[in-house]
Amino acid sequence: MTSVAAGLAVKYRCLKEPGSGSGYAGWDKSIKCKLGNYRSKLREAGCNEVAVNRKRGRGDDSDPNRFILKKPKRGEVNFIPQHPENYDDSSLEQERCLLVDELKKRGNDMALIRQKMDLTFSLRRKEIMEMQPLVKEVQERWPALFLKEQICAEFMCITTKDLLETFMTALDTYSIQLIKLFRARKGAFNNEINLLQRFDNQMSNIVQHRRTISLEGLPIFVRDTESKLFLTCLDTDPVERSTKGVKVGILAVLEDSNGPASEPTVVNIGIVLEEDIILADLPDLPTACAYLFGLLYGLNIEFPKEHRYTFEAIQHIFMELTPTCSQRVRSLKTKLLV
Incomplete structure (x- = not known):
């Protein structure tokens, strides 16, 4: 052939x-x-991937899903893999139920959870691609998918890349040049001046602050819309008020202090999807950004239009998942490699 x-x-x-x-x-x-x-x-x-990639649905002309074409567009190696040998939908559904029961126990067997998650990977991808469920629905059926370890494992299965290592290595590689680009254009955006002032005032843990400033300035540099990707609130404020209307974002909870003005203390960092905090207690913003990117792949969530170029830059420049990109991201990549 x-x-x-x-x-x-x-x-x-x-x-x-x-x-x-x-x-x-x-x-x-x-x-x-x-x-x-x-x-x-x-x-x-019975090839699942070909069955999903239909240009036309079976419904009538009024069916809104008639012309939806589902195909890998973001460098997914395993878009919708075939079921393991001697397994079908019903047998994998039984394995999924065993996986949910294991998570309800007080002491989880992580080895068993990893084994069941690997076994049911094809069923999970088929459900997410065909049914396009809400995040809450995925949480109910696949709660293990939102464990930190399993987010990385799912991303590895989909793209064959290590999520945290690849992201942090690329961030360290490009952060110095990104900050230089921010300084060169500091007259264009007032927010960039504040970011650079915060970075200049740091006296310790420079590498960590360099990573954070690089990510916070990236949406400004690629000229994404004013809707913020990185959100903040006080620990005394209702969380629902801060997450209302947020489809994709990272929320940093700051300590409400009445003392003199100084660098705010971050109490907690969480990932927001569809107005709900999906993952919390993250150590820093770069780690949260990496997990958010992994969840977008694991849940097959389209990049939001207001943050399109930010995630495209992460996808194309940092993670090296796609061969092509928009002109705006290509221009940024050229400047970083000069």
């Missing part, structure tokens, strides 16, 4: 060259028909 496909590709390229003669349209249609027939056979054989 590989040699036949390679031969067709060579003929296809030759026919596209100028002066190759007639027959291009015929070959073009023939190759499309052959590939279409091949995908139909895979769909009939």
Whole structure:
């Protein structure tokens, strides 16, 4: 099958060259028909990924999902894998129930949880891709997916990349150059001046502060909308007020102190998805940002339009998951590599 496909590709390229003669349209249609027939056979054989990637649904013209095309667009290696051998939907559902029961116990067997999560990976991806459930619904059915260890494991299964190590290594690589870019454009955005002043006032743990300032300034530099990705509130404020209307964000809870003005003390850092705090008690903002990026992949959540270029920069520059990007992110990458 590989040699036949390679031969067709060579003929296809030759026919596209100028002066190759007639027959291009015929070959073009023939190759499309052959590939279409091949995908139909895979769909009939039960290939999950091909079954989901349908250009047209089975409903009538009024069906809003009729022209939805689900396909890997963000560098997913395992978009919708096949079920393990000798397992089907019903048997994997039983394994999922055992996994939920294990999490209800006081002392969790983490080895068993890892084994069950690996086993049910295909069922989980199929549900998320086909049904597109809300985050609350995923929490009810797959509570283990929101454990810190399992967020990294899920990201590894989807992209074959280590989430925390890849993210932190890239952040350390580009943070110094990012701060230089912020200083060069500090006259354009007042917020950048505040960020740089905070960084200049730090006398200890410079590496950690450099990471934080780089991430906080990234949305400003790529000119995302004014809607904030990094939110703050006081520990005396109601959390619901701070998360209302927030689809994707990171919330830092600050200590309410009446003392003299100084650097605020961060009490807690959490990840907000669909107006709910999904993950809390995170050590710092860079770690929270990495887990948020992993959750967006694990839950197949589209990058919000107001933060599109921020996450695209993380995806393309930091994580190196996609070969192409927008002109705005490409410009940033060029400046970072100069």
